[in-house]
Amino acid sequence: MAHIAPVQDWATDFDVLDPRYVSDPFSIWDDLRASCPIAHTDRRKSSWLPTRYDDVTDIAHDIAHFSSHKVAVIPGDEDEDPNANFDGPDLQYGLPPISADPPLHTWTRRLLLPWFSHKRVDSYVPLTRELCRGLLEQFADRGHADAAADYAQQIPVRVIARILGVSPDLSDTFTGWVRDVLEFADDPERRQRGGEGLLNYFLGQLEDRRRHPGDDLLSELLTTEVDGQPVDDGIVLGMAALVLIAGVDTTWSAIGSSLWHLAAHPEDRRRLAAEPELMATAVEELLRAYAPVTMAREVTEDIEYHGCPMKAGDKVLMNFPAANRDPAAFEQPDVVRLDRAHNRHVAFGSGIHRCAGSNLARMELQVALEEWMACIPEFSLAEGQETTWAGGQVRGPRILPVVFP
Amino acid sequence: MKIRVDSEKCQGHARCYGLAPEIFDVDDYGQASVLLDEIPPELEEKARLAVANCPEYAIEIISE
Numbered sequence: 001m002a003h004i005a006p007v008q009d010w011a012t013d014f015d016v017l018d019p020r021y022v023s024d025p026f027s028i029w030d031d032l033r034a035s036c037p038i039a040h041t042d043r044r045k046s047s048w049l050p051t052r053y054d055d056v057t058d059i060a061h062d063i064a065h066f067s068s069h070k071v072a073v074i075p076g077d078e079d080e081d082p083n084a085n086f087d088g089p090d091l092q093y094g095l096p097p098i099s100a101d102p103p104l105h106t107w108t109r110r111l112l113l114p115w116f117s118h119k120r121v122d123s124y125v126p127l128t129r130e131l132c133r134g135l136l137e138q139f140a141d142r143g144h145a146d147a148a149a150d151y152a153q154q155i156p157v158r159v160i161a162r163i164l165g166v167s168p169d170l171s172d173t174f175t176g177w178v179r180d181v182l183e184f185a186d187d188p189e190r191r192q193r194g195g196e197g198l199l200n201y202f203l204g205q206l207e208d209r210r211r212h213p214g215d216d217l218l219s220e221l222l223t224t225e226v227d228g229q230p231v232d233d234g235i236v237l238g239m240a241a242l243v244l245i246a247g248v249d250t251t252w253s254a255i256g257s258s259l260w261h262l263a264a265h266p267e268d269r270r271r272l273a274a275e276p277e278l279m280a281t282a283v284e285e286l287l288r289a290y291a292p293v294t295m296a297r298e299v300t301e302d303i304e305y306h307g308c309p310m311k312a313g314d315k316v317l318m319n320f321p322a323a324n325r326d327p328a329a330f331e332q333p334d335v336v337r338l339d340r341a342h343n344r345h346v347a348f349g350s351g352i353h354r355c356a357g358s359n360l361a362r363m364e365l366q367v368a369l370e371e372w373m374a375c376i377p378e379f380s381l382a383e384g385q386e387t388t389w390a391g392g393q394v395r396g397p398r399i400l401p402v403v404f405p
Numbered sequence: 406m407k408i409r410v411d412s413e414k415c416q417g418h419a420r421c422y423g424l425a426p427e428i429f430d431v432d433d434y435g436q437a438s439v440l441l442d443e444i445p446p447e448l449e450e451k452a453r454l455a456v457a458n459c460p461e462y463a464i465e466i467i468s469e
Contacts, residue, residue: 057460114433118419280423284458342457350460354416354435362423 011036015043016073016294016317017186022391026334029322038308045075047296047315048308051322053329053346055306059297059316060351063101065305066297066316068353071099073296073317073393074185078195082238085192086199089234095242096235098295098353105352107226108239112356115163115217121359128159128364132371140375144382147263147372148400152255155368159360160247164240165216166205173197178248183390183398202240206233217243243357250293251361253396254347255368257290258283261336262369263381263402268338273377276370282338283366288345289336291321292394295349320346321395379404406444407467408452410437414463421455421464428452437463 007018010028015021021028032039032051039049050056059066070079071094077084082091093100097109114120135154139145157175161168180194205218213219221236262269272282299314310316324345325333348355355361381387382401390398410421410429417435421428428448431437444452456464 110434113417113435117433117435118422118431119433284420341454344458344460344462346460348418351416354418354460358417359419 011039012041013043014039014041014049016049016392022389022395025321025391025395026325029319029325030334033322033326038306040308045315046311046313047317048305048310049317049322050319051326053323053326056319056323057346057350059305060318060346060349060353063352065300065303067101067300068099068105068295068297069094069101070298070315071295072185073294073315075315076185076188076191085196088199088203089232089237091199091234091238093235093238095238095245097239097356098242098246099238102352104235108235109352109356111221111224111226111231112217112239112243116357116360118359121363124159124163124360125363125367127162128155128367129371131155131158132368133375136371136375143405144401144403146399147259147379147402148252148256148397151372152252152259152368152396152400153398155255156251156361156364157248159364160244163217163247163360164243165209165214165218166201166244170201174244175248177201178245179390181245182249182393185392198241198244199237202237202244206236206240246355247357247360249390249394249396250355251357251364253292253390253394254287254290254361254365256397256400257292257395258286258365258369259372259402260381260387260397260400261286261290262373263379263400265336266380268336269377269379271338272369273373276373278338279366279370281340281343283362283369284343284345285336285338285340287347287362287365288324288330288340288343289333290396291324291345291347292396293347293349293355294319294321294393294395295353318349320349376404406446406449406452406469407442408439408444408456409465409467410439411463411465412436414461416461416463418460420458420460424455424458425451429455 004017007015029051037052041047082094097105157171158168177194177197180190184190209219295318297316299310301312303310348358379402382403385401387397388399415437419431422431429437
């Protein structure tokens, strides 16, 4: 990991990988909202960081000025040339639909959405529940666990593997690749290794599905025709890689952050145990307070936005987590209210790039919390053992030691 | 009470369906629709909750 020079001035020289931002971005956003609500940095690349709800959602809807062509928060080689480190089908469109603008965005998204519809997601509930119970059985009698590594991290990757039709036995390998790409994006070697691993794996899987089609997402992408034509190999590969990348770190982080909150706030944990009917509302509140994902946009032409001289090619970091903590949009935003009735949070984004897997993520988070609370209703942070957080594109706990009776 | 979903604004967050499946459906592509021409009084509170939780401001009360 490259050395991060400590940030002195968050308004003009922010760094989302500064350890203070990773562990406690909330006070930094509060200061920025009050003094300079759209911060700037020249670290790595000229980038802007909006912190107000209205600015974040406004920019998310202005797809003419803010393209999704390059969505990595930490710029890398593949930002310039997706095939830089990969000798395979042409990935000029990156990982559509997340890295695409209309019209490519529109039709690639329509191919994915039915796999994550609420009806389809309902059918993944039994598998998710069984998975959570199996994990809990391994440590429930032990009195302590790493709620991130032993539990949260293990759930979404296995569900998404099932949907993609790839082997859940490779879950640890998938997790490693996804972490290399997202969490260690500042380390060119790891980033390249993860990207290559993922793409080459899916290249092989697609070849296999061509010969032996199944009822999985990969097989469907290969046999789908759009306007009478099969989908380009590079686009199928990008979509397949996207589903895994987007379906692992993100929800795992949301489950981990939620368990961290409940471990650190016994009054909320007790309330949720006593009032399980609050769960659906509580899940939305935990998503609001601990939204894991920041995505980038690229400025398409020089514009002045709320006094900020944005240049074509600049990045704008879509700070959905900060939007969710804006006091102009939420009453007492830094207080988690498990029964918050009015909650237009944007943990899953806003506008045409609303997370395509949001129904799945929400279900996984809810089932993971329900099963944990049913099995281990009493738990707390382990004294003297540190929780560690990952940040940047996706924020969540990576080591979360908890103890229970 | 009558309500509608603006299909141009709806982006498929499905918050309305989650809060009030008696009132809303969401299709395979995330597009929400209102199942009831007239919202009965006992569901009005739920309809208002859906309005207040839509991140896209896509649900509108046409008449009270």
